[in-house]
Amino acid sequence: GAGVSQSPSNKVTEKGKDVELRCDPISGHTALYWYRQSLGQGLEFLIYFQGNSAPDKSGLPSDRFSAERTGGSVSTLTIQRTQQEDSAVYLCASSFRWNEAFFGQGTRLTVV
Amino acid sequence: AQSVTQLDSQVPVFEEAPVELRCNYSSSVSVYLFWYVQYPNQGLQLLLKYLSGSTLVESINGFEAEFNKSQTSFHLRKPSVHISDTAEYFCAVSDGNAGNMLTFGGGTRLMVKP
Numbered sequence: 001g002a003g004v005s006q007s008p009s010n011k012v013t014e015k016g017k018d019v020e021l022r023c024d025p026i027s028g029h030t031a032l033y034w035y036r037q038s039l040g041q042g043l044e045f046l047i048y049f050q051g052n053s054a055p056d057k058s059g060l061p062s063d064r065f066s067a068e069r070t071g072g073s074v075s076t077l078t079i080q081r082t083q084q085e086d087s088a089v090y091l092c093a094s095s096f097r098w099n100e101a102f103f104g105q106g107t108r109l110t111v112v
Numbered sequence: 113a114q115s116v117t118q119l120d121s122q123v124p125v126f127e128e129a130p131v132e133l134r135c136n137y138s139s140s141v142s143v144y145l146f147w148y149v150q151y152p153n154q155g156l157q158l159l160l161k162y163l164s165g166s167t168l169v170e171s172i173n174g175f176e177a178e179f180n181k182s183q184t185s186f187h188l189r190k191p192s193v194h195i196s197d198t199a200e201y202f203c204a205v206s207d208g209n210a211g212n213m214l215t216f217g218g219g220t221r222l223m224v225k226p
Contacts, residue, residue: 031212031213031214033214035216042200042202042216042217042218042219043156043202043216043219045215045216048213048214050212050213056213091155091156093156093214095206095212095214097212098144098163098206098208098212099144099163099206100146100158100161101146101204101214102158103155103156103157104155105155106155
């Protein structure tokens with residue numbers, strides 16, 4: 001596809017379960033970002049991948065959160081032992097070098 | 113590390129009035145600047161960008177922003193707003209000295225009233 005694709009679009013999970021969120025960036029984009037956005041709030045940076053460099057994980061809120069990017073393309077954000085405060089929209093974006101980032105439509109995660 | 117400050121969390125304004133949404137970033141030699149817009153219940157989309165050249169950049173829907181290096185600012189302006197401009201606006205900076213990582217401000221909610 002032409003844009004950033006995220007799946008699933010919606011995810012409802014029980015507290016304590018693990019979830020995996022997937023992001024397919026635009027082909028050729030070297031940078032990939034994960035953010036989360038709580039209702040009515042701004043963007044909270046989670047993690048940044050740039051090419052083959054070590055990712056910037058400084059935004060991950062706890063060790064329950066992890067992300068990987070395989071082959072410089074698809075990325076998976078994993079949240080272990082989900083908590084209710086993890087409920088948010090998780091946004092993925094990709095860019096080429098310093099150019100603008102293109103965002104996916106997000107995954108709305110609800111922890112019940 | 114780069115930081116981006118949007119001084120106003122909310123800006124209420126009447127339709128057809130002018131508006132300015134402020135954005136300041138921490139100093140850096142090499143920056144690229146962006147404004148994103150998020151309409152209600154929609155995703156983020158690019159509004160305009162400054163990469164190089166003229167410091168005044170414009171969008172297709174009448175917004176403009178000016179890169180001011182001495183004041184490390186990239187304020188967004190529109191001379192006459194419409195109801196349809198009601199949205200959340202995010203300023204972002206790509207720092208060439210930080211691997212071109214994109215840093216976002218906290219956002220400004222523009223509320224246009226009839």
